[in-house]
Amino acid sequence: MKIDKILVPVDFSDYSIAALKYSTEFALVFGAELIVAYILEPMMYPPDLTVGQIPLPPYEAEVSDKAKEELEKLVEPYQNNVRITTTVRAGKPFLEIVDIAKETDADLIIISSHGRTGMEHLLFGGTSEKVIRKAPCPVLTLRNPEKGFNFKEAK
Numbered sequence: 001m002k003i004d005k006i007l008v009p010v011d012f013s014d015y016s017i018a019a020l021k022y023s024t025e026f027a028l029v030f031g032a033e034l035i036v037a038y039i040l041e042p043m044m045y046p047p048d049l050t051v052g053q054i055p056l057p058p059y060e061a062e063v064s065d066k067a068k069e070e071l072e073k074l075v076e077p078y079q080n081n082v083r084i085t086t087t088v089r090a091g092k093p094f095l096e097i098v099d100i101a102k103e104t105d106a107d108l109i110i111i112s113s114h115g116r117t118g119m120e121h122l123l124f125g126g127t128s129e130k131v132i133r134k135a136p137c138p139v140l141t142l143r144n145p146e147k148g149f150n151f152k153e154a155k
Helices: 014-030 059-078 093-104 118-124 127-134
Strands: 005-010 033-040 084-090 108-112 139-142
Touching: 005 014, 005 093, 014 033, 014 059, 014 108, 014 139, 033 059, 033 093, 059 084, 084 093, 093 108, 093 127, 108 127, 127 139
Parallel strands: 005 033, 005 108, 033 084, 108 139
Antiparallel strands: none
16 A cells, blocks of 8 residues: 555644644655645625725635644644645635545545534534545544554554
8 A cells, every 4th residue: 555645634623633643653654745734614794795985805815824824833843754735725624625635646634523423513513524425535534543553563
């Protein structure tokens, strides 16, 4: 099995940061590149919304710049050991994740699952499930990254 590119979507939650840490171990073992992605969900507001006579400034560009900055800070500690590419996109998270996987020819997606159930799942969850259904490559979901493969012994 050859794994050259691993896509790791992050949302800056503790779960996704743990998945990023876990994925760096995978990348080291396989000599793979990490593609770390953050997806902005676009803000929806009426196009004619104004404050007085002044239209609201483009919000997405500012948020996108800030997200790129934060993403670079997040991956910085891992860049000495692993090749990392970052990307920030706007759109529906599961669609963008699947598109990035296709565009980059990712061999594996490592994504965190928040473990939500019931009403909370209906309201907030489901991205990892949708990625699993639509992904062009295998998907490893992590709910509790402390358990799993022991890379230290595998070397």
